[in-house]
Amino acid sequence: MKSIVHLTANIETVEKYLHSQSWLKTGEKITSTEVPGDGNMNFTLRVKTNRRSFILKQSREYVEKYPQVEAPVTRTLREAEFYGLVSGHSNLKSKMPKLLKVDEQNYVLFLEDLGEATDYTFLYEKGQILNDDELAEIITFAADLHTKLTRQDSKKNLPNRKMRELNHKHIFIYPFLEENGLDLDAVLPGLQKVAEPFKSDENLKGKIEKLGKRYLEEGNSLLHGDYFPGSWLKSTDGIRIIDPEFCFFGEPEFEIGVTIAHLNMANQPEEIVQKALRYYKERAPLDEKLRQQYTAVEIFRRILGLAQLPLTIPLQKRQELLNESFEVLTKADYSELPSAIYHHKNLSIYER
Ligand SMILES: Nc1ncnc2c1ncn2[C@@H]1O[C@H](COP(=O)(O)OP(=O)(O)OP(=O)(O)O)[C@@H](O)[C@H]1O
Ligand SMILES: [Mg+2]
Structure with a gap:
């Protein structure tokens, strides 16, 4: 088996690699490399040449x-499949960087550089409010994605099983373990004590287990899969959506549930949250009860789980959000919810 190239920021290594792929133009030379922005999961690099600049993601x-921490090595290829599915829809495609090349052997994406863009994690800072146009763009992208890219219409399947299983552990399991290796008091003094009653509530855990199973089922809409401020970029040309490595065909309530959870944790005014829901429902159907449950579980996982955010809301606000989430989840009646399982006789669910 061919060994996998290990990219680094070293100009020679990158240039050699790009030559081996024939991805450089004649006479094109790398002038510098740099980290384009915050990221945890993958190796991302901005490469500047005497002709242009682009992003490599391995x-x-x-x-x-x-x-x-292990993670599925094929995740950039799933991300590439998402770009492929979206490429037939100009209004979605235009809101993402162009995927210019893919190296399937070395799990590398070659992406258009959106320039010195910052992601929207600044929303977690005090006093930062999403403006109306931005909100409309973010929600419209999701609604278009969920309605235009369905498994009924697309012959493709994209289970992204391994990434979904990884996410499942982080969302539905680790936050509720008594011992998950995270010292919550180091995140915010007093948080450990706040967490304890939730972690020992069997009713809550039962509900979360059920919701987790739903997340692992196949749904009908293409989801970005990680639709939160870290995946929205503020570029000079407006909002761009990046990083769909957790994509899959699932239920839109998961996606919108996550988005709303982040608006809550970023302390956005209730008016903004309501507007977000209104904008979405004007364009696509949404089961509100199910959406609330996914919002609740995302709030639990981000406040108590390993994938912490730069939240600035005080302990009391975190406690309030957890209490509300507890209410939503423990009162959930699954017999009222629509069936999650999506059946399609022409598509087999295969492992990827
Ligand atoms: N096409 C692009 N143009 C400009 N900047 C980009 C581009 N793609 C990524 N970036 C920058 O690099 C950062 C990391 O990219 P990305 O989120 O795709 O990587 P990741 O490793 O999957 O991150 P995470 O750990 O958050 O999942 C982004 O937050 C952004 O600042
Ligand atoms: Mg990512």
């Missing part, structure tokens, strides 16, 4: 920032 068998 996935490895582990999480780039935490090499001791």
